[in-house]
């Protein structure tokens with residue numbers, strides 16, 4: 174884990190609030206899918222806290238983050254231009270284990286770590302991406318090579334319904350997921366599957382020091398720190 178100032182290579186707006194931020198990779202290629210970086214969104218102290226983002230893809234020269242604008246920090250990041258300097262701390266946390274043939278399930282902007290797993294590790298059974306409505310075309314094109322099934326709640330693209338409607342406990346024995354909390358909670362219904370989730374809690378230090386990212390253990394007393402013990406957890410181990 175290292176805090177380094179790096180250069181923005183490109184920042185592409187994809188539509189529907191999504192943008193793809195590419196920065197110089199000063200951290201090398203040994204980054205596991207599910208690990209994340211804390212990005213300082215501004216040189217000033219406003220906002221004070223860095224924001225956590227999972228790696229979308231990494232090669233020897235670049236790191237990519239797929240980010241959805243939801244507030245001040247993501248808005249500021251969306252305005253970064255080629256050549257701007259940004260400070261990144263990482264790689265942080267623990268990624269997905271490499272079990273055989275997981276079903277990959279991403280919800281909305283939770284696509285990042287799931288896409289990275291599919292690209293870097295491969296060896297997955299199938300890849301589902303669920304959204305409320307039609308995703309930006311640029312992203313759909315990017316996903317074509319991975320044969321991703323798109324599912325939208327309003328039926329405007331792909332199959333209509335919730336992503337969990339298309340998961341089958343008998344077939345999907347191992348599931349890797351990242352997405353909004355209601356989706357992850359729904360996965361608790363797949364009791365006989367081995368479900369691993371990357372959770373996107375609010376974070377402060379990102380390094381295990383402040384307990385700002387506590388997640389209740391489902392057994393015994395106490396809490397995990399999502400930034401240090403996760404963000405990838407076996408769903409059986411946490412209360413969400």
Ligand SMILES: Cc1cc2nc3c(=O)[nH]c(=O)nc-3n(C[C@H](O)[C@H](O)[C@H](O)COP(=O)(O)OP(=O)(O)OC[C@H]3O[C@@H](n4cnc5c(N)ncnc54)[C@H](O)[C@@H]3O)c2cc1C
Nearest residue numbers: 224225226227240241243244245246247282285373374375
């Ligand atoms: C480990 C990890 C990996 C993440 N990876 C990605 C990623 O790859 N792409 C991506 O777009 N986002 C990702 N997120 C979520 C991202 O960190 C937040 O969306 C971001 O911090 C919001 O910052 P903001 O200043 O724009 O929003 P704020 O102005 O701080 O808040 C605006 C709104 O967003 C909500 N919000 C704040 N933090 C989160 C959060 N962690 N999750 C959901 N809603 C939040 C707030 O409740 C509020 O309603 C990740 C979060 C974690 C913990």
Ligand code: FES
Nearest residue numbers: 377379381383384
């Ligand atoms: S964010 Fe500080 S301990 Fe996790």
